[in-house]
Amino acid sequence: MLDQIGNKNIFKVPEGYFEQLEDKIMAKTQPVQAKQRILWPDMIKYAAAILLIAVAVQIFFLKGPVETVKPQVAYTEEELIMLVEAGLLSEEELIYQLDGSTDIFNSILAEEQADWLWTDEDDNENIY
Amino acid sequence: MEDKDLIRDFLVPATRDKAFRELVKKYSQKVYWMIRKMVINHEDADDLTQDTFVKVYKNLDKFQQDASLYTWIYRIATNETLHHLNKAKRMYLEPLEDTHHELSHSLNQQDLDGDEVSIKLQHALLKLPEKQRLVFNMKYFDNLKYEEISEITGTSVGALKTSYHLAVKKIEDILTQD
Numbered sequence: 205m206l207d208q209i210g211n212k213n214i215f216k217v218p219e220g221y222f223e224q225l226e227d228k229i230m231a232k233t234q235p236v237q238a239k240q241r242i243l244w245p246d247m248i249k250y251a252a253a254i255l256l257i258a259v260a261v262q263i264f265f266l267k268g269p270v271e272t273v274k275p276q277v278a279y280t281e282e283e284l285i286m287l288v289e290a291g292l293l294s295e296e297e298l299i300y301q302l303d304g305s306t307d308i309f310n311s312i313l314a315e316e317q318a319d320w321l322w323t324d325e326d327d328n329e330n331i332y
Numbered sequence: 333m334e335d336k337d338l339i340r341d342f343l344v345p346a347t348r349d350k351a352f353r354e355l356v357k358k359y360s361q362k363v364y365w366m367i368r369k370m371v372i373n374h375e376d377a378d379d380l381t382q383d384t385f386v387k388v389y390k391n392l393d394k395f396q397q398d399a400s401l402y403t404w405i406y407r408i409a410t411n412e413t414l415h416h417l418n419k420a421k422r423m424y425l426e427p428l429e430d431t432h433h434e435l436s437h438s439l440n441q442q443d444l445d446g447d448e449v450s451i452k453l454q455h456a457l458l459k460l461p462e463k464q465r466l467v468f469n470m471k472y473f474d475n476l477k478y479e480e481i482s483e484i485t486g487t488s489v490g491a492l493k494t495s496y497h498l499a500v501k502k503i504e505d506i507l508t509q510d
Contacts, residue, residue, distance in 0.1 A: 205504050205507060205508075206453075206472070206500060206503065206504065209449050209450060209453050210450070211472055211473045211475075212446060212450060213365060213445075213473070214444045214445050214446030214450050214451060214454065215365070215368050215369070215374075215442065215444065215445070216442075216443055216444070216445050217364075217374060218374070221378075222360065222361055222364075225356075225360055225364065225378070225381065225382070226353065226356050226357060226360060228382055229356050229360065229381075229382055229385045229386070230349070230352070230353055230356065232382055232385075232386050233352065233385075233386060233389045
């Protein structure tokens with residue numbers, strides 16, 4: 205019985221379907237190829253970003269605390285020393301007021317320390 | 333172009349696209365028609381054919397050349413098709429009869445190019461279990477040898493012969509009853 209029916213294909217496809225099918229299949233394989241091709245550039249991009257962050261973090265921590273800009277006041281050195289002696293300005297604040305220069309601060313500190321710094325004379329006194 | 337030449341060119345990045353296009357040109361229609369006869373609906377067959385060739389593209393570099401490329405592609409296509417049909421059954425928890433009913437309904441919606449008895453044959457085929465229908469289609473419509481069907485399905489030639497003859501008998505019974 206089946207021999208009489210035959211094996212003719214009775215289904216239809218839209219006009220030009222098989223030509224389009226080839227293109228559709230080729231297009232679907234392109235993302236696969238593209239992914240493989242962009243893998244290395246992507247990795248380099250991410251590695252560069254990580255490296256940049258690492259360098260930025262390192263610079264930030266090695267540099268120490270962020271410097272704050274103190275408002276500059278136009279005092280003379282004598283006036284500043286008077287303010288410190290009067291207790292109106294701490295020695296740390298004085299350093300900032302002097303625009304980064306520590307010369308005056310060091311000189312004040314040297315005078316204060318003179319009272320308790322060891323000298324050769326002190327050593328001699330302690331010998332006996 | 334011979335299959336071994338297609339594979340050789342595919343493995344070279346510079347000629348990969350050209351070789352794959354040749355392969356698609358050579359096998360896409362056969363694969364489509366095999367799938368179409370199983371799922372009936374054109375849109376499903378179109379999707380499954382594309383999925384089949386994407387899988388072929390991804391795995392062709394691993395293809396063992398001791399098997400024929402044609403049967404290997406057919407095997408991927410049949411797996412995709414059976415997976416699709418089983419997924420539809422699982423999704424809607426359909427009994428076998430309902431699946432046949434749906435496919436039969438889909439067949440009625442098609443613009444078919446055949447005489448009444450050919451259409452009756454397609455309706456009769458839908459009453460077979462899927463794997464038996466697949467074997468019948470490959471033998472009856474695609475004229476594949478039992479050895480080739482055996483390579484595709486991983487079933488022995490003896491079992492396939494038995495399955496086919498039982499299928500023929502069932503179909504003739506159905507057609508006679510109608």
